[in-house]
Amino acid sequence: MTRLGALVVWLWAGSVTAQGVSSEAERLDERMTAAARALRAGDYAAALEAFREARAISDRPVLLFNIGMCYRELDDWPAAVDAFDEYLAAGRETEPAERLAEAARQRSEMAEQLGELDVEVAVEGAELAVDGRVVGATPAARSVRLRAGTHRVTARRAGYAEARVEVAIAAGVRTTVELGLVPLEVPQDDPLEVWFWGLVCTTGAFGLATAGLGTAMVLLRDDYLLGDRRDAALYERTLDVALAADVALGLTLGAAVATGLLAWFAWAPPGEGAAPEAEPALVVVPGGLVLTW
Numbered sequence: 001m002t003r004l005g006a007l008v009v010w011l012w013a014g015s016v017t018a019q020g021v022s023s024e025a026e027r028l029d030e031r032m033t034a035a036a037r038a039l040r041a042g043d044y045a046a047a048l049e050a051f052r053e054a055r056a057i058s059d060r061p062v063l064l065f066n067i068g069m070c071y072r073e074l075d076d077w078p079a080a081v082d083a084f085d086e087y088l089a090a091g092r093e094t095e096p097a098e099r100l101a102e103a104a105r106q107r108s109e110m111a112e113q114l115g116e117l118d119v120e121v122a123v124e125g126a127e128l129a130v131d132g133r134v135v136g137a138t139p140a141a142r143s144v145r146l147r148a149g150t151h152r153v154t155a156r157r158a159g160y161a162e163a164r165v166e167v168a169i170a171a172g173v174r175t176t177v178e179l180g181l182v183p184l185e186v187p188q189d190d191p192l193e194v195w196f197w198g199l200v201c202t203t204g205a206f207g208l209a210t211a212g213l214g215t216a217m218v219l220l221r222d223d224y225l226l227g228d229r230r231d232a233a234l235y236e237r238t239l240d241v242a243l244a245a246d247v248a249l250g251l252t253l254g255a256a257v258a259t260g261l262l263a264w265f266a267w268a269p270p271g272e273g274a275a276p277e278a279e280p281a282l283v284v285v286p287g288g289l290v291l292t293w
């Protein structure tokens with residue numbers, strides 16, 4: 001078993017004794033047993049999860065110490081430093097001096113290898129991620145601790161194009177980077193296309209009217225020529241319907257011609273000579289060189 005495993009198992013034994021046999025203690029016992037089992041297997045991720053669940057049950061500061069140790073073993077030094085900071089603040093009055101000193105030493109060793117990053121984005125509510133891991137949203141409440149080296153920072157929000165940047169972090173240096181979110185263009189309907197489809201509907205309506213009036217005219221004509229009625233009123237009515245059918249036919253043909261012309265303009269080959277896209281911008285900030293794209 002590793003030194004970390006022995007330490008945590010020893011802490012777990014003291015925790016169970018102190019808690020008694022209450023329901024809360026039983027649940028805490030289960031989580032600490034799971035943590036000890038994971039540590040024996042060298043599974044620090046599972047141990048970390050068990051300690052975090054135990055922390056939700058009990059507010060004992062020692063759990064923060066265990067969480068910090070697991071983060072260190074998982075090579076997540078920024079999270080380990082945060083955990084040790086919480087432990088030192090929560091346990092300064094109650095925790096053993098030796099354990100507090102160990103936490104302070106561990107924290108100091110890791111903090112010396114970390115830098116800080118401030119991300120400035122003009123748009124509020126944008127999600128911030130570093131190396132694919134979400135670290136917060138804008139406006140950021142605090143700086144992001146990162147190990148020295150190159151990291152990829154991303155800002156994204158619905159309705160905006162994603163912004164990315166690579167930034168070099170130096171140990172002990174606070175670096176600031178600005179990311180600009182550009183609103184996505186909202187597709188706008190082509191006025192010619194709108195008119196085209198309007199004329200298509202109009203042509204169809206006129207066509208139906210022409211068909212209806214033509215049918216009515218034929219029926220009236222047959223009634224006048226083949227039926228028993230040959231009065232002047234029926235004749236005049238037949239002529240009126242015939243005139244209306246001719247007008248509707250003319251409107252249909254006119255709308256069809258207009259539709260064809262608009263179709264030509266609406267779907268004409270697009271023009272050439274579009275403006276080239278903006279070149280990548282090179283931004284230099286204190287503590288590192290930043291390339292945005």
